[in-house]
Amino acid sequence: MSSDNSPIRTSLAQTTLTSTEAALLGLLADGEQSGYDLKRRVERSVGYFWAPARSQIYAVLPRLVDAGLARRRQVRQSSRPDKQLYRITQDGRAALAAWLDVPVAAEPGHNVLLLKLFFGDHGDRAAMVEHVRARRRDAEQLKADLLEIEARASHTPEDRFPALTRRYGLEYADALIRWAEWAEGQLA
Amino acid sequence: MSSDNSPIRTSLAQTTLTSTEAALLGLLADGEQSGYDLKRRVERSVGYFWAPARSQIYAVLPRLVDAGLARRRQVRQSSRPDKQLYRITQDGRAALAAWLDVPVAAEPGHNVLLLKLFFGDHGDRAAMVEHVRARRRDAEQLKADLLEIEARASHTPEDRFPALTRRYGLEYADALIRWAEWAEGQLA
């Protein structure tokens, strides 16, 4: 009756966060931002390993507010559309910290390239070589991007953790490039 | 009335395959198998980079039959439950080949470990170190598994393509281990 018609995921409060919720809380942790702001910041930071769609950002934000993990504030603008600014709450910080403590399950890793390669015998060899080349180009681009970000990085104490993720990306890109070169040789 | 109540995704026929459909067709390409068989084969082969849930295998198989890409045959058994064996059709082989030709989009890569690490400042440092250690252990296990598979591998011409995927895994595992060792040092 009164209101407990238990829809989908009413609480979230005591539940553990989804990765996207956590990512947004993490970004909100260093200042009030709009969905639009968050989207841009995602692209230049966590987007390399966690990239929610724009529509999903706008879907998650109100959920955070409902759960008391963030607060919304409307800002009227004259020459721009009005915007909603979100600010993390103390509960939000606690939820983020709790999520950070949860062990990360071994990620099985989805890799469509490897899937195609595995069945390569049933397809066109030239196409397979091209797939590998494309992946190598992607890896070279990734490496270039990361080196540029690295060069611009502050290297302050707050940069400590993000630096770990950049290094991961570089190691990954190098491994990919080495593998692709070898694979191209194998298929030549 | 008659049956055309147009449900979700009636055709599939001319559509490009999903990765899971392709994976199952690829496995069916070398012989008639049941859902159960496929599940086991997935675990020991493509499971390293594409791992559908059991329930999804059973959901996809009938779809393949509806689209004319596979045929089903029921086998009565006395001492075991009856089983459904699936066999790939010519159309199925064509669909697989077509899917193999489609370029692979750059995979943005979801990595929850990196997400946690990126926001590591908001959590407990010891927990972060433990996350990295766990990932290193996973990588070492992966490497051991792959080396064993490599040792048992046939190295026949049909093994050419699968060999590419094993090598990828080894390069990846090594990169992960190197990174983790470095990261553990950074956080010590």
Added chain:
DNA sequence: GCATACATGTAAATGGTTACATGATTGG
């Protein structure tokens, strides 16, 4: 005159997961 940046949302489809449900046979 046109593209881009600013700004926020909804709707529909879907690929996929976990949990539920059942039950015989074989081997230790």
Added chain:
DNA sequence: CCAATCATGTAACCATTTACATGTATGC
């Protein structure tokens, strides 16, 4: 006697994506 293997499926849930929808201001 108990666990594992064989064997198949349904139901509920859900995170996420793509497409739809709208409108102003700025800079080229």
